[in-house]
Amino acid sequence: MKKYNRGTTVGGSIILLLLLASAFASSLVTMNPTASDLMNRLKPPNFSHILGTDHLGRDVFSRLVHATRLSVGVSVAALSVSIATGLSLGLVAGYFRGVIDSLLMAVINILLAFPGMILSLAIVGIAGTGLGNAVFAVCVVSWTGYARVVRGMTLSLKERDFVKAARISGSSDMKIIARHILPNLLTTVIVYAATNISSIAMQLAALSFLGLGAQPPAPEWGIMLNEAKGYISTAPWLILAPGSALVLMISAFNLFGEGLALCLNEGKRVGI
Amino acid sequence: MRKGNALLSIEGLTVAFDGAPQPSVDDVSLTIEEGRILGVVGESGCGKTSLARAVIGELPARGVIRRGSIHFAGRDLLSVSRKELKALQGVELGMITQEALSSLNPVRKIGSQFVQTLCEKMLVSRQEAERSAREFLEKMSCPEDILSRYPFQLSGGQRQRVLVAMAFALYPRLLLADEPTTALDSAVQMRVLKEMMALKTNCGASIMLISHNLGVIAQVCDEVAVMYRGRIVEYGEAKAVMTSPSHPYTRGLIGSIAYMDCDRNRKLYTIPECRDTIQRPGCIFYSRCEWCAEKCAHEPPPLRINDRGVLVACSR
Numbered sequence: 001m002k003k004y005n006r007g008t009t010v011g012g013s014i015i016l017l018l019l020l021a022s023a024f025a026s027s028l029v030t031m032n033p034t035a036s037d038l039m040n041r042l043k044p045p046n047f048s049h050i051l052g053t054d055h056l057g058r059d060v061f062s063r064l065v066h067a068t069r070l071s072v073g074v075s076v077a078a079l080s081v082s083i084a085t086g087l088s089l090g091l092v093a094g095y096f097r098g099v100i101d102s103l104l105m106a107v108i109n110i111l112l113a114f115p116g117m118i119l120s121l122a123i124v125g126i127a128g129t130g131l132g133n134a135v136f137a138v139c140v141v142s143w144t145g146y147a148r149v150v151r152g153m154t155l156s157l158k159e160r161d162f163v164k165a166a167r168i169s170g171s172s173d174m175k176i177i178a179r180h181i182l183p184n185l186l187t188t189v190i191v192y193a194a195t196n197i198s199s200i201a202m203q204l205a206a207l208s209f210l211g212l213g214a215q216p217p218a219p220e221w222g223i224m225l226n227e228a229k230g231y232i233s234t235a236p237w238l239i240l241a242p243g244s245a246l247v248l249m250i251s252a253f254n255l256f257g258e259g260l261a262l263c264l265n266e267g268k269r270v271g272i
Numbered sequence: 273m274r275k276g277n278a279l280l281s282i283e284g285l286t287v288a289f290d291g292a293p294q295p296s297v298d299d300v301s302l303t304i305e306e307g308r309i310l311g312v313v314g315e316s317g318c319g320k321t322s323l324a325r326a327v328i329g330e331l332p333a334r335g336v337i338r339r340g341s342i343h344f345a346g347r348d349l350l351s352v353s354r355k356e357l358k359a360l361q362g363v364e365l366g367m368i369t370q371e372a373l374s375s376l377n378p379v380r381k382i383g384s385q386f387v388q389t390l391c392e393k394m395l396v397s398r399q400e401a402e403r404s405a406r407e408f409l410e411k412m413s414c415p416e417d418i419l420s421r422y423p424f425q426l427s428g429g430q431r432q433r434v435l436v437a438m439a440f441a442l443y444p445r446l447l448l449a450d451e452p453t454t455a456l457d458s459a460v461q462m463r464v465l466k467e468m469m470a471l472k473t474n475c476g477a478s479i480m481l482i483s484h485n486l487g488v489i490a491q492v493c494d495e496v497a498v499m500y501r502g503r504i505v506e507y508g509e510a511k512a513v514m515t516s517p518s519h520p521y522t523r524g525l526i527g528s529i530a531y532m533d534c535d536r537n538r539k540l541y542t543i544p545e546c547r548d549t550i551q552r553p554g555c556i557f558y559s560r561c562e563w564c565a566e567k568c569a570h571e572p573p574p575l576r577i578n579d580r581g582v583l584v585a586c587s588r
Binding site for chain 2: 160161162164165166167168169170171172179180183184
């Protein structure tokens, strides 16, 4: 655990930067991200608008910073809901088996039969467009991963001797799950989450890009990409800014996740 | 057989595993009185551990109790509710398992596991639990700082001692000790046995001691049950069984102990290897028995009491 991994450090600092940007978005930029100024449309980067202005004359930098708040916040929300659902269902199914387990696995297999993006498109199509529904759709797709990982680990942990010993000494099922099984699979879930959040962020941006997630004029990276795509030859900075932000965030999460997995595996206690 | 107040009485217990051709515990009956130590000996796979697991109510997934009854302190253990069983486990029925090396949660410190168990089971405060944990670990000659260590930082013997200490600290009325001294050197083994005797004399606890070590059995047990292929072949007062064994299997086991001062030129006695594995209608020990007669192959020997008051399953 002593060894530092450069990827984790770089990824971690970018994530920290993004979190800070989203936390202090309003004090970082003074310009209103949704105020249009039709006299200053499609201005290239200059001193008053460091990333230029878009087709409605809105300041791109200010929109970008505010979009960070929305994108990061929404991704984290979707991630938390997915983890909470997948973790609890996976634990219960793996530990108690029986009907619950068969039912859960059936549902997961049905959900996995569809490509993730298609499934979330269908869900948003049925539930209606909007950020809330987009988050819901992404959660429906991504909780299955957690449930499967957690269920599998619970199955094997349940047969370990320390769980048997706990059972013999009279611990209740809930206590065994909370004290003996959960702590032992937490690192795996954390590593999985760290790599999974980037795909969640991308799916949410994609849904917004297609006009199914966040709705204009809200500042969101997907929306910004969508609005900028018409001006790709005349005002390329419009698409570069949110595009690079998205790439930056996803690479940061991936770097961090991979580094974390490496650290935790290296530090895995031996001999047990 | 002495008849006192039986703390644990098992009648005709048969435990079978799915897919196994023969039951791993076959028609076993025994009693443990208050404050007595029963030793259970026998080779690997003879059903000793399954017997203990059946008593504590935690058979492995595919094990089923086919027949028989288990009564503990007047309660029928096979018909108590799960909640009642959970309340009994650990507090009244203690168990030290064979798998000491992996019976501790790898991600939690010894102290947290030990203290939490005591707090919950004995309903004592944290301070009290910690004091008692220290006391028992010290008795097992564990190092001072063991409470703040993780299981992987301990040696095998230390881990086993932690589990033994944990089982003792709960003052169970019946302790099922499944080879509690296997990974320990003889000095620590002596301490564990001494603590076991202390638990018996001070708290009137009863103990079922499962072991391969006949020396240990002879030293601490009041009664001995010898098991072979899931059945009891000899069962009686420890002294009577150990000094003049009646069943050929017991004789073989005792005869094959090597002593420091034994004749080095003489070959150590061994029980003949199992020649066939098919189930015969007769004696289960027939194929390995050196004293077997014609009728042993056909009719199973009855469990009868010999002149020293020992139950023996042998027709000769």
